[in-house]
């Protein structure tokens with residue numbers, strides 16, 4: 236190792252996507268999607284190319300997986316690395332996606348993964364700090380517990396940067412919570428079709444805000460008309476299913492890990508957005524990600540939601556619709572807070588915020604006490 240295949244392109248015309256933990260369940264499936272699909276975003280006449288750069292600590296598996304992927308006939312350049320070669324993997328990266336870390340087994344919570352995965356994320360943050368251009372790279376964290384590991388990365392960067400804020404990296408670190416949105420959409424469609432007897436070829440969009448664990452996951456079914464035909468007990472069941480969808484998969488896999496295929500699909504959707512942004516296909520993308528809200532938000536909000544907004548901002552990290560440009564989060568769209576129903580406002584949100592704050596604090600304390 237390391238390996239590089241057919242890469243004759245000029246680095247300035249190249250978009251480099253790194254997957255750290257590429258030999259794992261999510262890493263392999265995501266890398267397959269990227270190798271087979273991501274070039275469709277390239278305009279037909281372009282001098283730009285996409286380079287997929289894979290890394291894992293498991294040298295044997297990454298070597299096999301990447302060699303296999305490298306035979307696929309798409310115009311995606313590939314390179315792969317293991318062990319100490321992470322520097323070459325990360326050099327010139329535009330997007331770093333991180334599914335590195337332990338998955339759950341039945342009986343475990345995501346918080347039970349904290350000790351081992353926080354150490355992994357701290358180490359990878361140090362590598363990104365050393366080898367990436369912090370004024371351009373986007374970092375997308377998949378590893379669990381997302382609610383604590385995004386703060387681990389955020390506060391580790393703060394520590395390493397020692398007061399310097401000129402790179403703006405804090406605006407370009409995101410936790411991927413897209414799987415909750417994917418699940419909310421899938422489960423709502425199924426309940427809607429059962430309730431109405433109507434089959435639809437469309438998928439309903441349900442914003443899911445908050446965090447990515449149990450009651451910190453806040454699906455806003457009130458925001459989609461399809462849910463309005465459902466009886467209250469079905470809605471309550473839907474909320475529970477989205478909040479504990481991860482457990483459903485962990486139980487079904489019976490000790491062989493957690494969601495990998497649906498997660499790879501969700502991560503691929505996110506990466507597509509960022510590639511579109513970097514290619515200039517979009518000047519700004521709107522998406523829901525788990526990120527810090529402090530320090531940079533605009534406040535296009537009506538009076539009614541002001542109290543809610545303060546509670547969310549005090550939590551410091553939260554998944555909510557945001558507009559992102561090449562510099563990172565540009566503005567946070569708080570408008571949907573004006574339309575929450577009473578149950579979402581008075582019961583679900585307070586529970587979410589209480590638990591989320593604790594998870595965020597764990598990440599912060601981990602970095603402060605391991606300086």
Ligand SMILES: NC(=O)c1ccc[n+]([C@@H]2O[C@H](COP(=O)([O-])OP(=O)(O)OC[C@H]3O[C@@H](n4cnc5c(N)ncnc54)[C@H](O)[C@@H]3O)[C@@H](O)[C@H]2O)c1
Pocket residue numbers: 255256257258259260261262290291292293334335336337338339348352355358359376377378379380381411412413414415447492493494495498
């Ligand atoms: N955000 C979400 O919605 C979501 C969904 C599903 C799973 N996850 C999480 O994603 C993580 C990965 O899940 P998985 O099923 O792919 O696990 P996995 O065990 O199959 O793969 C993890 C990979 O990470 C690698 N790895 C470990 N330490 C590393 C390091 N320091 N650098 C590089 N690679 C390293 C391992 O060698 C392995 O190949 C878990 O923490 C899981 O809980 C998150």
Ligand SMILES: O=C(O)C[C@H](O)C(=O)O
Pocket residue numbers: 338339345379414480481482484485493494
């Ligand atoms: O549940 C898990 O541990 C994995 C992931 O967070 C999920 O929601 O499927």
